[in-house]
Amino acid sequence: MAVETLTFGCRLNAYEAEVMKSEAQKAGLDNAIIVNTCAVTAEAVRQARQTVRKARRDNPQARIIVTGCAAQTEARSFGDMAEVDLVIGNHDKMQAASYAPMAFGTPLNDKVQVNDIMSVRETAGHLIEGMDGRARAFVQVQNGCDHRCTFCIIPFGRGPSRSVPMGLVVDQVKKLVDNGCGEVVLTGVDITSYGPDLPGAPTLGKLTQSILRHVPDLPRLRISSIDSIEADEALYDAVASEKRLMPHMHLSLQSGDDMILKRMKRRHSRDGALAIMAKLRALRPEMVFGADIIAGFPTEDEAMFANTLAIVKEADLTHLHVFPYSPREGTPAARMPQVSKKLVRDRAGLLRAAAQAQFQALCASRVGQTEQVLMERGGQGRSEQYIPVRVAGTQPGALLTVRISGVTKNGLVGEAVRKAA
Incomplete structure (x- = not known):
């Protein structure tokens, strides 16, 4: 075994896993497993602990390193696990020097090596070659968050908002395209806060325009989760x-109810979110939307939940990520009156069912149409939306024009007509 990474959570973690593997190998580390954790829910932390224990059972001689957001926010609890050899923080995991003591067998006074993430003010760019054979690649443009939503522990795992310089982002995209990448996804913790810490204070929209202008051979650019209230005019223009x-x-x-949004300390309103989606659809009629929604936030009553459930259909949300609320110690929401666990589960199920209905309707509308599909592994690709x-007999990385012939529970089925222009 060389260096294996086991990654949980967001797209940023997936990008960072590629950097971590490279940095660990530069340090000379081998026979090691790096568990890159997520802290967004209590369940994510539980799964990380479970994975650490399984990794030790399956690899008794390997060195196990735990990092990521859960390691940053709950460092000592991971350090207390007998299965763990080293715990490093979110900033340090991106540096070869953090892995050197483990590579050379240098004794450590404390296996918990986690520094103060709140003091970090810059995000260094790291050039990766690709993402383990994937046709799509994630590119970090930003890290950290300056907001304090009442349910969220992530700012304490990621630190303050900081941006990757525009030139470094463009260079990374160029490198990926040169290596055959068919789609780049811009990612971060709060990517619509991109730029105010950089010279000239560029915005996410300006960055998007710069990438598309300077990398003309990039076939497809996608933007990950955005905070709608921070979308800028350059992004609308793009x-x-x-x-x-x-x-x-x-x-x-997060919610479709204004009172819950206020208690979450979100900055948008229900009507504001709907207006932004309407504006984007007016600019691109084929635009589709996904959303993160929390089910069973503290104090959520039936009327409040009804507003959230209704927005799934009203906004035609077809790609929904539903998070059953779980209290995170140290957050204000954890001290609010809680909704019962059963009700949280029931509401999450209703939201998922509503989103599935919207998704199936979108899929049905595509039957008989042609789609531009970037193929990935296992004969499956992604349309522009x-x-x-699923397209039989295809190779990963191929960008195909596909005629859609049917619908499955999880998407579409089609046949390749030709390679896309």
């Missing part, structure tokens, strides 16, 4: 004018 920017946006919505499409 949506309207650049077909290589995919017609799929994922919103950090991020719909999974």
Whole structure:
């Protein structure tokens, strides 16, 4: 075994896993497993602990390193696990020097090596070659968060908001395209806060325009989860004018009820979110939306939940990530009156069912149409609207024009007509 990474959570973690593996190998580390954790829910932390124990059972001689957001926020509890050899923080995991003591067998006074993430003010760019053979690649443009939503522990795992310089982002995209990458996804913790810490204070929209202008061979650019209230005019201009920017946006919505949004300390309103989606659809009629929604936030009553359930259909949310609320110690929401666990589960189920109905309707509308599909592994690809499409006899990385012939529970089925232009 060389270095294996086991990654949980967000797209940023997936990108960072590639950097971590490279940095650990530079340090000379081998026979090691790096568990890159997530802290967004209590369940994510539980799964990380379970994975650590399984990794030790399956690999008794390997060195096990735990990092990521849960390691940053709950460092000592991971350090107390007998299965763990080293715990390193979110900033340190991106540096070869953090892995050197483990590589050379240097004794450590404390196996917990986690520094103060809140003091970090810059995010260094790291060039990766690709993402383990994937046709799509994630590119970090930003890290950290300056907001304090009442349910969220992530700012304490990621630190303050900081941006990757525009030139470094463009260089990374160029490198990926040169290596055959067919789609780049811009990612971060709060990517619509991109830029104010950089010279000239560029915005996410300006960054998007710069990438598309300076990397003309990039087939497809996609933007990950955005905070709708921070979307800038340059981003709207890019949506309207650049077909290589995919017609799929994922919103950090969280709720469809104004009172719950206030108690979450979100900055948008229900009507504000609907207005932004309407504006984007006016610019690109084929635009589809996904959203993060929390089910059973503290104090959520039936009327409040009804507003959230209704927005799934009203906004035609077809790609929903539903998070059953779980209290995170140290957050204000954990001290609010809680909704019963059963009710949380029931509401999460209703939200998922509503989203599945919207998704199936979207899929049904595509039957008989042609889609541009970027193929990935296992004969499955993604359409421009991020719909999974199964196409037999294809190779990963191929960008195909596909005629859609049917619908499955999880997406579409089609036949390749030709390679996309």
